[in-house]
Each structure stands twice: as structure tokens, then as C-alpha cells.
Amino acid sequence: MSAANDTPLIEVEGLGISLNTSRGRAQAVREVSFALRRGETLGLVGESGCGKSVTALALMGLLPDSAIVSGSIRLDGRELVGLSDPDYCRLRGNRISMIFQEPMTALNPMHTVGRQVAEPLRRHKNLSAAEAREEAIALLDRVGLPDAFKRADAYPHQFSGGQRQRITIAMALACQPDVLIADEPTTALDVTIQRQILDLVADLVEERGMAMILISHDLGVIAENVSRMMVMYGGAVVESGTTDAVFSRMGHPYTQGLFRARPRLGAKKGTRLKTIAGSVPELADLPQGCTFADRCPIVIARCRAALPDAIDIGGGHRARCIRTDVSLAGAGA
Template sequence: MSTPLLSVTNLSTSFFTSRGEVKAVRGVSFELRAGEILGIVGESGSGKSITCMSLMGLLRSSGRVIDGSALFEGRDLLTLDEDELSALRGNDISMIFQDPMTSLNPTLTVGEQVIETILRHRKVSRSEARARAIELFELVRIPSAAKRLRSYPHEFSGGMRQRVMIAIALACDPKLLIADEPTTALDVTIQRQILALLKELQGRLGMAVILITHDLGVIAETADRVLVMYGGMVMEEGPVRELFARPSHPYTQGLLASIPDLRDDTHHRLTPIPGSPPDMLRPPKGCPFAPRCAHAMAQCNAALPPLYDAGPAHRARCWLHHPEAPRVAGITAELVPA
């Protein structure tokens, strides 16, 4: 098997506030291979975005990585200084943020913002950078590409602004693209267009992608593998088809039960997950999902479960997968006698 492009081990990130230490990310580990799309899904506050902000060195001043490593092509991103990270950002690793209107500079034309990215990382003339910007606008299907270089962000629709952000992210042919909720502010039709464009470009350019979202439907259509995060931790991970066919953690099951299935003609009441996410100022000693879990046992509150094998390349952080745990249909269904 090929060496991972990115290998994250035991990543832990905290924010130090006037109220105390907020443990936002706790021991997250995963690997990403070249050309792979990894989805990271979970409720707001689960640690999805902070995980990737930690890798990029983009934490707010109160945030600090307190443990772990993140090897990108053999270099630990967490040990690089600001100059070294700045040379990587926008070049080998690029990021698309949630809201393109606040990410783009309103005082510069969109063309200038693409051109300055190219000039920052490539030894080319300004005319060559402009030609590359036009090529990128055509790649992301912005009509009248050469003319629109002279436009300002407010002259574009939300979907077109997101296409500009994708063009900037692709300007230097990155090996890894991180897309943080890239369709949140867009209507459903434009969402589908942007996701289809991202998947097409990923296939054409061969880059790896980390797709952060709260929408399992987006993950199902786009990703190859998925991490399900909750309470700053990975609760379940595996190939998308395997995880959707056999969700093996109660939290993943709860997420799936709370979204409508448009393939089903019958009407079913959606089942919300009761309760609230944990307070990360005082994270629980045991499983962070235990207070909201219908299957919680005494052991769930007493100790944090490890990641158990739940199928081919599929793992779940749940005590129900312990050999001596009760069998629960739908979670440990393969162990339930016929």
C-alpha cells in the first residue's frame, strides 16, 4: 500500500479562555492518500473545522495544538514555523472556507486576488499569472472569464464567489485541498453544482480532498471515506458505502435517522438526537455521546472506549463492540443469533 500523503496522529487542540481550557480536539488520528476524498462529518462544535485549522496553522490566538503530529509528505506540519507554513499554504495545501464573501477581499478585483496567489508561489511574470487566472476561471466555469477578472466580489452571486474561491485554491495545483463547508451559504441547486464541480476537478487533477460538512447527503455523494466526529473525537470511520450500509455507532445512527430519505415514498417521522453536545470546558470522562445514547451502560460513563473493528477498514468507538458487551441489533447485528 502506498505511503499516505497526510498522516495525522493523536492531534489535540485546546483554546485557553477566561473560563478555562476548551478541549476542542482530543486525540484525532487519520490518514489520507493521494487522490482520495475524505469526508469529516458531525454536528456544529464537534471539532471538524478546528482539526483542519490546526493542520494549517490558522488557529485564533487563544488556540494551541497541545499534542500530536501531522506528517505531510514526511514533514510534520505542527512543527513548521510561520514562514514554512506560509510557503505550503496556497501552494501544496489549499483551503476553501465556508463564506466566500468574508474570505474574499472586497477592495480588490477577483482577478487580482487570483493573480497575487500565483505570484506569491510561482516565479512567473504578471502576464503569465493573468493568463493562468483566465485558465482557472474557465476551469471552474465562470462565463466570460477574461472580462470577469476585473469584477469585484460584490458583483458575483454566492455560487460564482465560491467558484472564485475554488479557482484561488487551485491556482498552484495543490496536492491537498481542504473544503470547509463549501456549500453552506448556497441554495440547494447551486450546492449540487459546486459539489459536482469539486468532484470533477478532483478526478481531473488527482489531488486529495478533505471535505468538512454537517450534511451526510454531501458525504454520500462525494467522499470515498468518512470520519464521524463528536466531542472533539473520531466516533466512527470507514469507507462511505460500508458506513452507510452498516452504521456501527449510535451517534452515526442518530445522524442518519435525523435526515429524510428522499428515495422512500412512504412518510416517516424524523428522529432527532435528544440532548445537547458536551461542554468541552469539562469533557466527560467516558464516551462523550453517553448522555444522549439510548444504549448507554455504566461502562460508557466510566471510561472512554477505544476504536473497535466493525468491518473491513471500518472502526467505531463504542463499548457495544467489546466482546463481552450486550448484543444490540443494528450496531452489533452480525453478532445477534438468527
């Protein structure tokens, strides 16, 4: 690997995000750090409300005006925290893009899909209307939209959910971004379409040498599509490492709970899925100590005293748990 490829493309250090809620200000993200080079893939996994999407919105500069962001986000060494909105607009959709979770709300119902895919090309690449349309049609064809030339003049409501997701992918990839964030890109799609879309994204990431962040609550999607992963809970990263290392030696009780709760092929009809007792805490109710303490089967008093440090359990595989000796011993339970 060359020295240029060894330089991180995007670096996040000690990211903290505080948001206004109906119950006052709450810490939505705490001490999140990671770095990605070109061609690398990172998965963020966890239940809804764990901070995954908020982290992604911070990278895109799309947090509410009332949000307070601490720490650092650097793209090619340029600090993005505190960047003015006009400067961020020059990056957003150009060097860093996002495939949003719900394509129907990501697309403007008042404009044709061809116009929407062409817009970032006109804004960031200064293409003429005719050039941008030609490139938009080529992108729509590339992502597998049938009869792209004719359907570029159709509106979002005239497409199926899978087709709308392909259109949002075309929009995100229009300017060949350096960093692609895919936030639950296959939610509510059937398994066949899900596989097609994930394969398409993987091919385009490899082809264009992008860094990709894939957000999902589906461990199977993460296992098959990223080389590294972070498990988030209560706004904090509770486990991180290579995907192979995390799946083979889950060091945090929360990761183990997610793994046990996954559906299993071959299970007898009527078999109940295992669940993690309790629910994700509200942002305004995050505990002082370990965010998972109230749901953890091996919790002790010391867990509630302070947010644990991440402990290296081998080869850069880290878990934010003071009881990794116990959790690792019981990982197969």
C-alpha cells in the first residue's frame, strides 16, 4: 500500500453531539472516533436511537442549528466542525454523499428524477443542462433503472420502493464522492432487491475507490459488506474492530445480545426470537456509567460509576466493558 493510501481520508476524533429534546439538552453521541482510508468500509450497527444516524448527519453537516458538536471531523486534513454552511454545501453531494434511509422522503415529489440526479452535476461540476441530463441518464442506467432514457422524466411516486432507492444511489454517486454514507439503504425492501442494491453499492465503491460507511441494525448485512465495524449503544461505541474479529469474539454483552436476537434459518415453526431485556434509554436519561448497565446480565455496581474506557482485547479489537473477562467467557452462551 502506498504512502498516499496510508493517509486517512476521513478522521473522526472524540466526536460529541448534544441535542435539544423535549426534556432539555441531551448527549446523543459521546466520544466517537474512527478513521477511514480510500477503499475502506466501516459498518455502524445498533438498535434505533443508538446514535448511528446522528453521527452520519454530523459528517454531512446536517445537524439542527441548535446542536452542539465537540471533537473533530477532518476530510483530507480539513476540519469540518464549525465549517460555514456555504463551505459545507460545496462538499456535500460532491466529496461526501449520503444514501438516506427512506427514498420517498429523500426525493422531491415536485421534480422529475432526472432533474434531481442532474442537480449535483450542475451545481458541483458546472455541467450544462444537456450534459447533466445525459450524465444523469447514464447514472440511472448504471444503477439498473429500466428504460432510464424515458423514465428520467417521471416523478418519484411513479416508481417502486426498490427503484426509488436506486435513484437515490444515483444521486449520491453523481459527483463520484470520496466518502459515501449509506444509512439503512435496504430498509423495507425484499431480500432479492436488498442483495442487488448492496452488490451495486459494493461494486461502485470498489470501482471508484471511495470510503464507505454503512449503517444498519442487520448483523447479516454488516457481516457481508464491510471490513470493519463499530457497535453503538446509547450514543457511544461499545465495541469495534475488524468485522471478522468482532463476530468471532464478541467482547461486549450488547453485541452478544444482538447476535443472539438474530433470526435463525431452520428454527422450528413458532420458535420465539430471543430479545434483549429492557429498551434503549432516552437521550435525556442516559446513565452516568455504562450505557448498557440497566439491560446487562453481568452488571456490577462499578459498571454504573463511570463510562468505561474501551479495552483492547486483541489485534485492535476493542470493547467498552470492565467485565470483558466474564463476557468473553460467556460469549457462546
